[in-house]
Amino acid sequence: MIYLAPSGVQKELMKNTDIYVLALSKQLDFKNRVYLRAPPCGKPSQCTPLFLAAFTKRGAGCCIHTHSQWAVLVTLLLETQGPGKDRLFEINNIEQIKGFGKGFQKQGNLGYHDTLRIPVIENTAHEEDLTEFLEEAMDKYPDTYAVLVRRHGVYVWGDNVHKAKTMCER
Numbered sequence: 001m002i003y004l005a006p007s008g009v010q011k012e013l014m015k016n017t018d019i020y021v022l023a024l025s026k027q028l029d030f031k032n033r034v035y036l037r038a039p040p041c042g043k044p045s046q047c048t049p050l051f052l053a054a055f056t057k058r059g060a061g062c063c064i065h066t067h068s069q070w071a072v073l074v075t076l077l078l079e080t081q082g083p084g085k086d087r088l089f090e091i092n093n094i095e096q097i098k099g100f101g102k103g104f105q106k107q108g109n110l111g112y113h114d115t116l117r118i119p120v121i122e123n124t125a126h127e128e129d130l131t132e133f134l135e136e137a138m139d140k141y142p143d144t145y146a147v148l149v150r151r152h153g154v155y156v157w158g159d160n161v162h163k164a165k166t167m168c169e170r
Contacts, residue, residue, distance in 0.1 A: 002055060006042040020044045024055055046127035050155055053135050058104055060157035062164040071154035075120055079150070087120040088141075089148060096170040101163070103143025117141060120148040 004020040005011055021037040033048070045051070047065045054063035074089055091097065097116040102108050110116055119137035124130050130149060137147045145167050146156040158164035 001036075002051070004045050004048055004051065006039060007045045009042065018042070024052070027052075047155075049128045049131040050134050053131060053138065054155065054157035057135060057138050058157055059159075060164070061159050062161040063155060063157040064164050064168045065153060065155050066168060067153040071148055072151060075148050075150040075152075078120055087122075087150075089118045089120060091116050099166045099170045101145055101158070101167075106143065118144055118146045118148055118154075120150055123150050123152040 002022040002024055004022060005014060006018055006020065009018060018039050019037070020035050020039065022033060022035050026034060026036075033044070035044070038044070050065065051063040054060040078087070078089060092115040093113060095112065097110045097114065098112060100110045100116055102110055102114075119141045121130065121133040121137050124133075134147050134155065138144065145158060146154055148154050154168070156164055156168040158167055
């Protein structure tokens with residue numbers, strides 16, 4: 001089961017009846033999603049196709065999207081590298097990366113001296129239009145648990161809500 005927040009709602013104000021419920025195994029076409037439960041008003045998150053990519057391509061148990069100022073700032077700083085540079089944020093020798101897993105289907109977490117690599121994709125006018133670019137980044141960097149979206153935010157996924165939240169907060 002996948003639980004999705006509605007679009008444009010402050011998450012801390014949500015009630016359980018505001019949440020969309022989707023059975024991943026029952027989806028024949030992700031563009032025409034069938035919900036087991038849909039609130040009477042509102043619409044599903046525009047991020048839904050991107051969340052589904054994390055669930056299907058990485059077997060994630062949780063995917064978080066945030067408009068973190070720090071994530072946006074990192075993408076702005078990377079712009080100074082100029083065109084033609086690989087769209088990738090890399091960092092090592094910092095305590096916070098120890099909360100990230102070593103990679104898809106690998107055991108353990110990164111260590112202080114390891115290098116965390118997070119791909120950066122370009123933003124689009126509509127959230128769902130990011131899906132193809134997110135999937136390409138996941139294919140190119142199979143060990144990543146996150147993708148930064150330039151001038152927008154970040155998508156982070158993990159095996160469960162605790163792991164995804166830990167990585168998101170780092």
